[in-house]
Amino acid sequence: MFACIYIPNASNDAQAALLDCAGAFSPRVENMPPGAVVFDVEGLERLFGSYSxxxxxxxxxxxxxxxxxxxALASNIDAAVCAARGFGGITVLNHGTEANRLSDLPPAVLSASPxxxxxLERWGIRTLGAFAKLPAVDVSARFGQEGIELHKRARGVGxxxxxxxxxxxxxxxxxxxxxxxxxIEPLTFILSRMLDGICTRLRSRNFATHEVHLSLGTYIRVLNLPLPVRNPKLLTRLLILDLEAHPPGVGIRRIEIEAIPAKPRVVQNGLFVPLSPEPEKLELTLARLKAVVGEENVGAAEIQDTHRPDGFRVSKFSSTNKDISKLDKSWQDLPNFKLLALRRFRPPLEATVQLRNxxxxxxxxxxxxxxxxxxRGPWRTSGDWWRPTMWDREEWDxxxxDALYRIYFDVHMDRWYAEGVFD
Amino acid sequence: MQSAILHQGFALSRSRSAPQGFALPRSRSTRARLESALGERISAPFTDIERRTLETVPTGIAPLDALMGGLPRGGITELFGPPSSGCTSAMISILAEATARDEVCALIDGNDAFDPKSAAAAGVELNRLLWIRCRKLEHVLKTTDLLLQGGGFGRVVMDLTDLPASNVRSIPLVSWFRFQRTIEKTPTVLVVMSSENIVKSAAALVLRMEKQDAQWSTLLNGFNFNIEIVRSRKSRPLKSYVRVHLHSECVQ
Structure with a gap:
């Protein structure tokens, strides 16, 4: 037996209240917004008496x-919903009487498409009884699968x-x-205990987390991970390293940790997978490296779409940046790399240069x-003339x-610089 | 099994006059006695350590690979030479070769001198290369420790070229042996690049680079460099040179 509670024009708050109300009677509640919830009341007779x-x-x-x-109470979900939508107050439809009781209701209670x-309006169908009398085959021919479903509901046989x-x-x-x-040090023990509990809960529901929110009073840090993990030791270490890099600076009275659940990573390792660090271990290594040399100095170089010399940025490094897609290629097809490399002076070194002709x-x-x-030169390059960061220079090799350098004359600064050494 | 076969061959060659059926059991019993005597202190006294380091990986410089087979896995390779000797180009070639095989590599840049553009032009897949930009020697050493202990990197390159020579010379030999010990049983290749020979006996392979003639057009067109194998654990040091030509068409 199923019960439906229905409120016309329910707001979001009212819908939440309906869920609470239904939850007080049964753990099996279906939310049917707007304004309806259905739940299983089978077995409640022993507690509350008859269905009425x-x-x-x-x-x-x-x-x-x-x-x-x-x-409304009925033997199937659809009949209970139709009855709750169609009849005011309390309605109980006994098994076998659904079609008869629903027959006077308008088709609007079926929640059909406009x-x-x-x-149906054009056909002159004003009640569910009239709709139920139509041959199911013809309804199917006209409305398709949805029509069959509605026809069943009208007959109370959902x-x-x-x-x-x-x-x-x-x-x-x-x-x-x-x-x-x-x-930070005493915090380690508290975070460890909290994360132990959270990871146990995650594991019990077969979840992992890729995002951890740590609130220390008003100070909030968010730890983003490239892949879902549920190892409390790893998470504790990462949070501590993050706090060491970004200390809160105030006394801590309240600690809140929230882990956003995600599906755990499932990996099938292969015999011929190329060498790469374990993602969890790599994340910890990266955090430690950032603590040593600074966050901006660790990552993968990404060349920017510009002709500006030394135009690059450092992005987050992940060993899962690229899937293993090139295993089938022939190693003999690899190019023979013999290009000359430049070692850059960062920033370029100011130079004194004497000229002749x-x-x-x-x-x-x-x-x-x-x-x-x-x-040899000059090789003139310029760009971004519309920005304050424009460049205009003459390059010489x-x-x-006995060493080979690239130098350049900055036209705007009217100075010479050594850019790097070919090596 | 392999060491047993080698041992068997050794016993047969030394006891030609003795009956063959006699030599084998005696050698085995001698070996068993030695192993039981040394077992407390040395877990595998007859394991051939040299054989473990025989696996090599290519450098991407064909003449060099043909001469010495490549860089030994689980060992330190040192490249050294003065400015414009071709060390950086060789290092980039090594990284390009590794990343082209989808191995993850790390570059510990001692003085933030790495140029991503010329590396990408030479074939390095930058998203497979972890770049750590340092300014101090202590950061370089600490970073190397962390990376080697973390494991999983195909090549780890330490670039000490532009750091003050006195500082680099002051790195204790024990540090190099520690690094060597850390990667000994792993497939990682640690490449150390500097202006002079510093790794000494901890290195499995030491290559000296030297610039030869340069070719010029509108700008620098390229140059040749020589590679001398100063030390090799795999074979005897070779005084032969490998001559490599570099060209600069992709360097902006």
Whole structure:
């Protein structure tokens, strides 16, 4: 037996209240917004008595929550919903009487699409009884599968199973401290204990997490992971390293951790997978490296879409950046790499250059000085003239003291710089 | 099994006058006695350590690979030479070769001198290369420790070229042996690049680079460099040179 509680024009709050009300009677509740919830009341007779008494109890519970609701009980879900939508107050449809009881209701209670309702209107179908009398084959020919479903509902013979509503589960833990913590070290033990509990809960529901929100009073840090993990030791270490890099700077009285659930990573390793670090281990290594050299100095180089010399940025590194897609290629097809590499001076080193006939003949910069044996240039480049970061320069390649350098004359700064050494 | 076969061959060659059926059991019993005597201190006294380091990976420089087979896995390879000797080009070639095979590599850049554009032009897949930009020697050493202990990298390159020579020389030899010990049983190749020979006996392979003639057109067109194998654990040091030509058409 199923019960339906219905409120016309229900708001979001009212819908939540309906769910609460239904949840007080059964754990198996289906949410049917707007304004309806259906739930299984089988077996409640022992608690509340007959079906009429159960319906009265449900109506009282709704009323206690400030809801003016229709309540209907029927042997199937669709009949209960139609009855709740069509009849005011309390209705109980006994098994076998659904078609007869619903026959006077308008087709609007079926929740059909406006097109179908309009067509029924044009056909002169004003009640469910009239619709139920139509041959099912003809209804199918005209309305398709949806028409068959509506026809079943009109006859009160629905048989679909209940789809239980599942609340979003939050994996949160909060600790209120008796006294303030001002250093990171004691926090390790508290975070470890909290994350142990959260990871156990995640594991019990077969979840992992790729995002952890840590709130230390008003100070909030978000840990984003490239892949879902549920290892409490790893998460604790990553959070501590993050806090060491970005200390809160205030005393901590309240700690809240929320892990956003995600599907765990399932990996089938192969015999011929190329060498790469384990993702979880790599994440920890990256966090440690960032603590040593700074966050901006660790990552993968990404060349920017510009002709500006040294135009790049450092992006987050992940060993899963690229899938293994090139295993089938022939290794013999690899190019023979023999391109000349430049070692850059960052920032470029200011240089003193002497010219003869507009050609550099002597240079001095950062410990290097001497006559230029060979100089080739100039190669003029410029760009971004519409931005403050414009560049306009003349490049020369030179040989000094048996080493090969690239130097350039900055037209706007009217100065010479050494950009790098070919090596 | 392999060491047993080798041992068997050794016993047969040394006891030609003795009956063959006699030599084998005696050698085995001697080996068993030695193993039981040394077992407390040395877990596998007859395991051929040299054989473990024989696996090599190509450098991408064909003449060099043809001469010495490539870089030894689980060992330190040192490249050294003065400015414009071709060390960086060789290092980029090594990284390009590794990333082209989808191996993940790391570059510990001692003085933030790496140029991503010329590396990408030479074939390095930058999203397979972890780039750590350092400014201090202590950061370089600490970073190397972390990466090697983390494991899983095909090539780890330490670029010490532009750091002050006195600082680089002061790295204790024990540090290099520690690195060597860390990667010994792993497939990782640690490549150390510097302006002078610093890794000494901890290195499995030491290559000295030297610039030869340069070719010029509108700008620098390229140059040749020589590679000398100074030390090789796989074979005797070779005084032969490999001459490699580099061209600069992709360097912006």
């Amino acid at each position: 008494e159960i319906a009265s109890k449900i109506a009282e519970a709704a009323c206690a929550r400030g809801l003016e609701a229709n309540v 097109e179908i309702l309009e067509t 048989s679909r199973p209940l789809v239980p509503h599942v609340d979003r589960v939050r994996f949160v833990d909060v600790v209120e401290l008796d006294y303030e913590i001002v250093t 507009s050609t550099p003949i002597w240079i001095a910069f950062h410990g290097v000085h001497g006559p230029i044996a060979t100089a 030179i040989e000094v003291l």
